[in-house]
Every structure is written in structure tokens, then in C-alpha cells.
Amino acid sequence: MRLSKKAAGFVAAAAMFTMVVPATAAVASPRSTxxxxxVCLYAGFDYNRGQVDYWRDFMGDDANLIDNNWLNWDFSNSWRTMNNDTTSVRNRVGCAATLWQHPYYTGAHSTFTHNSNDGFLANNAVGNDRASSLDVWCR
Incomplete structure (x- = not known):
């Protein structure tokens, strides 16, 4: 079967395009970094390892987590509220950060120094799935 010059050109261009464009790589999960x-918060223990990968990072205070939703592994909105749903934390903000049990920095709280991690908040005063505000102490 013979192709017209126009069809042959189209086939050649399509072949070049598929050879030049690499396959889409999977997006790396932010849970490992x-x-x-x-300050990174995670819905699952041990930074979501082996669980649904809901996470969110902050560069400053957030007085009320109820108006925040978790992000999925691919950075899309999960539509699941963060309020009373944090199980682990990593602090890389450069100063202390405090998770509070209630909105507007009230109730039980736990403070995490720079470069500290906690894979299971049940062993802290703020507790597991009880954080409602985040206070970052860089002033």
C-alpha cells in the first residue's frame, strides 16, 4: 500500500513525536520529603507510609485548619478537611512550630523544634487526630 506524500509526512512526524516525548513519569510523593x-502535616502515621497519602505543608501560622483540605500525593485537592485529622508531623521551617488542639491556638498543644519529626502524634499532648491550628514561632 502506498501513502501519499502528505500522509507519509504525517506518519513520519507522528513517529518522531512519539520517539522524542518520554513516557510520563510518576509524580514523587512528598511524604518522603x-x-x-x-512544616509538613500528614493524615497517616509514619508520614503516610502504606496508607492513603494525604499531606499538606505550611510556611507560617494557620489559626484554623477547618478551612484547609489535605492534598493528594499528586498535589490535587482531596476535598477532605484537615481539622482533627493530623497524625504525623515534620518540621523544617527553621524554628519551633506548635500544633494546638483547638482553633486560634487554644487547648492542649505540642511544640516541635526545627528538624524534628513525629510519626505518631498519639504520644504528644495535642494527640492523634486532634490538631486544629498551627503556630510557627519564627518572629
Whole structure:
């Protein structure tokens, strides 16, 4: 079967395009890394390992987590509220950060120094799935 010059050109261009464009790589999950200058919160223990990968990072205070939703592993909105749903934390913000039990920095709280991690908040005063505000102490 013979192709017209126009059809042959189209086939050649399509073949070049598929050879040049690499396959889409999977997006790396942020659960394994909390970048400098951020406090990272996770819905699952041990930074979501082996669980649904809901996470969120902050560079400053948030007085009420009820108006925040978790992000999925691919950075899309999960539509699941963060309020009373944090199980682990990593602090890379450069100063202390405090998780509070109630909105507007009230109730039981736990403070995490720079470069500290806690894979299971049940062993802290703020507790597991009880954080409602985040206070970052860089002033």
C-alpha cells in the first residue's frame, strides 16, 4: 500500500513525536520529603507510609485548619478537611512550630523544634487526630 506524500509526512512526524516525548513519569510523593522552610502535616502515621497519602505543608501560622483540605500525593485537592485529622508531623521551617488542639491556638498543644519529626502524634499532648491550628514561632 502506498501513502501519499502528505500522509507519509504525517506518519513520519507522528513517529518522531512519539520517539522524542518520554513516557510520563510518576509524580514523587512528598511524604518522603519535607522541604526546608516548611512544616509538613500528614493524615497517616509514619508520614503516610502504606496508607492513603494525604499531606499538606505550611510556611507560617494557620489559626484554623477547618478551612484547609489535605492534598493528594499528586498535589490535587482531596476535598477532605484537615481539622482533627493530623497524625504525623515534620518540621523544617527553621524554628519551633506548635500544633494546638483547638482553633486560634487554644487547648492542649505540642511544640516541635526545627528538624524534628513525629510519626505518631498519639504520644504528644495535642494527640492523634486532634490538631486544629498551627503556630510557627519564627518572629
Amino acid at each position: 519535607c522541604y526546608g522552610g516548611r
